[in-house]
Amino acid sequence: GAGVSQTPSNKVTEKGKYVELRCDPISGHTALYWYRQSLGQGPEFLIYFQGTGAADDSGLPNDRFFAVRPEGSVSTLKIQRTERGDSAVYLCASSPSAGGRGEQYFGPGTRLTVT
């Protein structure tokens, strides 16, 4: 079956530009998570959706970062006025429900490079 997909796989942008990263979760999964992985680090939590609403956005580093999930399926992570420090791999994960303690299924990530 289809796993979590993320587009684009790579994105190079100039400092100060706006970018959107897309995540398609596994069909039927209600919980969706965004993580960011910098070089040499583990994935770092950004935001979590249960359905359409952001249930926990405590990991977003500042107000340049925003994410939406308008229909409870696809999610878009939006970064305004990008900075070189935003360069990382952005990972999306989904799970069948947020209340369960089961594993999260990760996509391959989007590698963002800000020049």
Added chain:
Amino acid sequence: DQQVKQNSPSLSVQEGRISILNCDYTNSMFDYFLWYKKYPAEGPTFLISISSIKDKNEDGRFTVFLNKSAKHLSLHIVPSQPGDSAVYFCAASANTGTASKLTFGTGTRLQVTL
């Protein structure tokens, strides 16, 4: 503040031998622990998990041990195979009622040699 720590950045093990990957945590609220495996250019893949009410969970060649008093867990792979070569991440979550975000360690790169 690194709440989940993997102090060994790399580990090399001969094929057929046991691989032991270690993980320490500091947050007493963590009650569910997972191990993920990651190949280059792919997302992390779930391996095995353990709840804090247990001290051991086994799945085939993979066994996870949890020592709550020491806030330490380990992943044992027996026997190790070349295909096990990857980066292994330890992750933890706290039962906050609804959210189950994961806190990851920095990973251990395992190389299984012939």
